[in-house]
Amino acid sequence: xxxxxxxxxxxxxxxxxxxxxxxxxxxxxxxxxxxxxxxxxxxxxxxxxxxxxxxxxxxxxxxxxxxxxxxxxxxxxxxxxxxxxxxxxxxxxxxxxxxxxxxxxxxxxxxxxxxxxxxxxxxxxxxxxxxxxxxxxxxxxxxxxxxxxxxxxxxxxxxxxxxxxxxxxxxxxxxxxxxxxxxxxxxxxxxxxxxxxxxxxxxxxxxxxxxxxxxxxxxxxxxxxxxxxxxxx
Numbered sequence: 001x002x003x004x005x006x007x008x009x010x011x012x013x014x015x016x017x018x019x020x021x022x023x024x025x026x027x028x029x030x031x032x033x034x035x036x037x038x039x040x041x042x043x044x045x046x047x048x049x050x051x052x053x054x055x056x057x058x059x060x061x062x063x064x065x066x067x068x069x070x071x072x073x074x075x076x077x078x079x080x081x082x083x084x085x086x087x088x089x090x091x092x093x094x095x096x097x098x099x100x101x102x103x104x105x106x107x108x109x110x111x112x113x114x115x116x117x118x119x120x121x122x123x124x125x126x127x128x129x130x131x132x133x134x135x136x137x138x139x140x141x142x143x144x145x146x147x148x149x150x151x152x153x154x155x156x157x158x159x160x161x162x163x164x165x166x167x168x169x170x171x172x173x174x175x176x177x178x179x180x181x182x183x184x185x186x187x188x189x190x191x192x193x194x195x196x197x198x199x200x201x202x203x204x205x206x207x208x209x210x211x212x213x214x215x216x217x218x219x220x221x222x223x224x225x226x227x228x229x230x231x232x233x
Contacts, residue, residue, distance in 0.1 A: 002081075004068070005040035007031050007061045011072050017219045017230055018196035023118025024232075027073040028110035031065035033057040044068055046083050065109035066102040073113045074098070091175070101125075101172050108226055122232040123172025127165045129225050135160035142167070144188045144203070161227050162198070163189050166218045169231040170200055173216070177233070178206040189218075196220050200231065 004010065009030040016026075036057045041048040046067050052060060070092065071083045077098075084092035084100065094100045100113040101124040112124045130138070135157040142164045143151065151159055167187050175181065182204055192198035198218040205211045220229040 002045035002071075003043050005031075005044045005064050006037040007033060007035040007040055008065050008068055011069065013072070013076060016221050016223060016228060018221060019219050021112075021114065021119065021122070021230070021232055024112055024114040024122065025073045025077045026110060026112040026124075027069040027076070028108065029065055029069055030108050031061050031104075032107060033061035036061045036064075040064060046071075047085075049086070062104040062109065066104045066111060069109055070100060070102050070111035070113065073100070073111045077113050077115065099176075101169075103228075105226065110228065112230065114232075120233040121173045121177050122230065123169040123174075125165045125168040125172065125229050127161050127168075127227045127229075129222070129227055130157050130161045132157045138164075142184050144185055147188050158222070158227075159192075162192060162220060162229065165220065165227050165229040166192075166198055166200055166231065169218060169229045170216065173231045173233055174206060174210055178210050180206040182206060190215070192218075192220070198229075 011027055011029045013027050052063060067083050074080050074082050082095060084094055087093055092102055097116045098113055099119055099121050101122055102111045103124045103126040105126040106128050112122060139160045142160055166189055167184055170187055186204040188201050188203055190199045190201050196219050200216050200218055202212055202214045216231055218229060218231040
């Protein structure tokens, strides 16, 4: 029987985002790499690759916490016991009839899953809120010229963190559909509001369907210094 690894706190089955996504399940947990035990992978019933075994405790705990959340989300979704493997590009391997996304950051991990009949794709991303100094330093790399023009400097740290996170979520949503990589300059956040809703636009052609000018909806929440964003199709 699979047990919770020593490095993970009890799982949370919840929906912290402002707008429920019908047919989707989200599971999260806090984790502490300092509590990682030698038998944690075995304890959780999760395979560890040779490269993962050679990695630092932080990387091992992130992977383990993310996969534990993903398995729990799938179990709640339709009862299956499945742990996503990893493609060569490091993206998770989901069952053919499932869309999912895993995210992890400083001491926190989450996974969201939905059936193919509920949505066509979804991307989840978690970030620790930047401080104002770092946001100032990074905004030119993350924001397009138009985003910089619209930037409300009174909310600089939140705006830069949110733009980064939403674009990461957008990539996680569209990459499995297009198999095309794109970067921060290839999308823009058109609008976001304090109620946790946002709108994004592609600035490049990824496929016949996903072309320059296509707009998508996103959502986000901020809790305890962490920002969580989701983009779904």
